[in-house]
Amino acid sequence: MTKIINAPKDYVNQSLEGLSLAYPDIVLTGPGDRVVRRRGGVASGKVGIVSGGGAGHLPLFCGYVGKGLIDTCAVGNVFEGPTLDACMAAARLAENGAGILQLIGNYGGERMNFAAVRETLEDEGIKVETVLGTDDIASASPEDSDRRRGVAGLIFAYKAAGARAAEGGSLEDVKNIAVKAVARTKTIGFGTAGCQIPGSDTPRFVLEKHQMEMGIGIHGEPGIWRDQLRSADAIAEEMVTRLLAERPLDAGDKVAILVNSLGATPLEELFILYRHATTILEKNGLRVVRPLVGHFVTSMEMAGASISLSFIDDELDALYAAPARSPAWTVAP
Amino acid sequence: MMYETIKGGLARVADALPALEKDLNLADAKIGDGDTGGMLARVVENMQSVTSDDGDLGSYFLNLSFAAQSATGSSLGNLISAALAAAGKKANGLRQLERLQLAEILSLARDAMLRRGGASLGDKTVIDAVHAIAKAVADFKDQADLPTVMIDAADAALINFRGRPVRIGRARMFADTSREFDDPGMLAVAMFLRVALARQ
Numbered sequence: 001m002t003k004i005i006n007a008p009k010d011y012v013n014q015s016l017e018g019l020s021l022a023y024p025d026i027v028l029t030g031p032g033d034r035v036v037r038r039r040g041g042v043a044s045g046k047v048g049i050v051s052g053g054g055a056g057h058l059p060l061f062c063g064y065v066g067k068g069l070i071d072t073c074a075v076g077n078v079f080e081g082p083t084l085d086a087c088m089a090a091a092r093l094a095e096n097g098a099g100i101l102q103l104i105g106n107y108g109g110e111r112m113n114f115a116a117v118r119e120t121l122e123d124e125g126i127k128v129e130t131v132l133g134t135d136d137i138a139s140a141s142p143e144d145s146d147r148r149r150g151v152a153g154l155i156f157a158y159k160a161a162g163a164r165a166a167e168g169g170s171l172e173d174v175k176n177i178a179v180k181a182v183a184r185t186k187t188i189g190f191g192t193a194g195c196q197i198p199g200s201d202t203p204r205f206v207l208e209k210h211q212m213e214m215g216i217g218i219h220g221e222p223g224i225w226r227d228q229l230r231s232a233d234a235i236a237e238e239m240v241t242r243l244l245a246e247r248p249l250d251a252g253d254k255v256a257i258l259v260n261s262l263g264a265t266p267l268e269e270l271f272i273l274y275r276h277a278t279t280i281l282e283k284n285g286l287r288v289v290r291p292l293v294g295h296f297v298t299s300m301e302m303a304g305a306s307i308s309l310s311f312i313d314d315e316l317d318a319l320y321a322a323p324a325r326s327p328a329w330t331v332a333p
Numbered sequence: 334m335m336y337e338t339i340k341g342g343l344a345r346v347a348d349a350l351p352a353l354e355k356d357l358n359l360a361d362a363k364i365g366d367g368d369t370g371g372m373l374a375r376v377v378e379n380m381q382s383v384t385s386d387d388g389d390l391g392s393y394f395l396n397l398s399f400a401a402q403s404a405t406g407s408s409l410g411n412l413i414s415a416a417l418a419a420a421g422k423k424a425n426g427l428r429q430l431e432r433l434q435l436a437e438i439l440s441l442a443r444d445a446m447l448r449r450g451g452a453s454l455g456d457k458t459v460i461d462a463v464h465a466i467a468k469a470v471a472d473f474k475d476q477a478d479l480p481t482v483m484i485d486a487a488d489a490a491l492i493n494f495r496g497r498p499v500r501i502g503r504a505r506m507f508a509d510t511s512r513e514f515d516d517p518g519m520l521a522v523a524m525f526l527r528v529a530l531a532r533q
Contacts, residue, residue, distance in 0.1 A: 080372060
């Protein structure tokens with residue numbers, strides 16, 4: 001696979017350097033410049049929100065550092081959790097008197113490192129809460145939903161928690177709304193071509209021409225089925241149908257939608273998926289609000305897309321609509 | 334087993350890294366990201382810079398733990414760091430490990446990894462390899478053949494787990510596929526031990 005890079009070892013740091021140059025509201029700091037923080041820091045008395053994750057998914061995770069979203073983010077190597085030192089530095093930078101919410105995807109390295117960070121900070125008297133993103137419905141059964149991975153739907157939790165923190169919510173408030181957003185957000189993806197880690201000799205996975213894999217994860221984790229490529233409408237219909245089967249029992253009639261490219265899939269194809277996805281949602285009596293279509297969580301050059309549905313109530317709707325400003329997601333006041 | 338033994342073994346692993354890294358990446362690509370070799374290469378490179386002036390194994394293991402921790406935030410890297418930290422605490426003040434001391438330290442390292450990662454024995458992870466080696470070292474009586482015992486235990490663990498699925502982490506999602514292949518962490522233990530203890 002062709003990559004536009006200088007050297008594999010510089011892939012992460014140089015991409016972060018470019019990101020921070022393009023968006024001067026964020027700053028690189030911490031061990032190895034692997035922590036991204038908001039310029040100006042966290043306001044005194046505001047709950048800080050820290051996240052972290054492997055590189056290779058831009059704009060996730062650090063592209064959501066900004067006003068009304070997350071405050072700091074630790075960045076690991078490609079598809080690898082950030083180091084403990086980076087997680088610790090990011091968490092400390094997020095603290096300014098009101099405690100910290102650790103809002104991370106459900107991945108082993110991140111869980112272990114942020115658990116160690118929490119233990120240390122709590123020993124120092126700092127209040128810390130942790131919420132894991134678990135929106136990928138293909139990664140475990142509903143009965144085993146706490147083992148599910150966090151994928152594109154994590155950004156809804158960022159938005160809800162970030163907005164609640166910005167309006168002065170307590171750590172408990174911010175945690176509770178993040179838990180609610182996670183519980184009400186479901187995602188499924190599909191892939192048509194894999195990606196390759198810089199420096200690796202082989203692509204993460206290989207699909208035959210005109211094949212697709214439904215339910216694939218953002219690191220190429222296997223999905224539900226692999227077969228001949230279907231039409232966009234058939235793909236959208238299956239994805240939305242699977243997501244609707246997981247609709248929370250207390251959900252209302254409003255749903256926020258994210259149609260996300262995994263990297264190589266263009267906007268045109270995303271809008272074709274969006275077109276049919278919304279038709280099916282409306283047929284099911286749902287009102288589609290706050291649509292997001294584009295590159296929000298990627299796997300480098302992987303081809304494919306994901307659809308996330310966030311079954312929202314008025315509270316979440318208001319928080320999703322609140323002003324925010326970050327490289328990946330801006331909501332005008 | 335002394336500081337020089339471990340340092341020398343680590344140097345041999347570092348020398349063999351290009352081939353080991355490639356083989357481990359290929360093994361990991363079957364049920365993971367295909368980057369275990371690259372990640373472990375960074376860990377070993379960081380560990381190579383750790384030295385001890387006085388040969389105290391406690392501080393040496395702790396510094397190796399920090400080296401692993403600063404090289405990667407991956408699950409496997411985390412487990413290695415936890416194991417070495419536990420070993421460091423137990424080996425504090427020791428300049429040499431006799432067989433039973435080594436067995437105890439390996440058991441403590443195994444337990445630290447179980448706590449850190451939340452896995453259980455039998456989940457087909459690197460911890461099963463460490464458990465097998467700890468048990469073999471504890472059971473064996475002849476100190477002179479200890480390297481052979483350790484290598485054989487790691488190899489036997491790999492064989493014993495063939496046909497069994499990985500039950501935790503990303504690889505658990507590869508269900509049936511994971512039965513066919515070695516866990517990359519277990520494989521790394523076997524490959525690194527063989528090189529470190531210089532058995533061809």
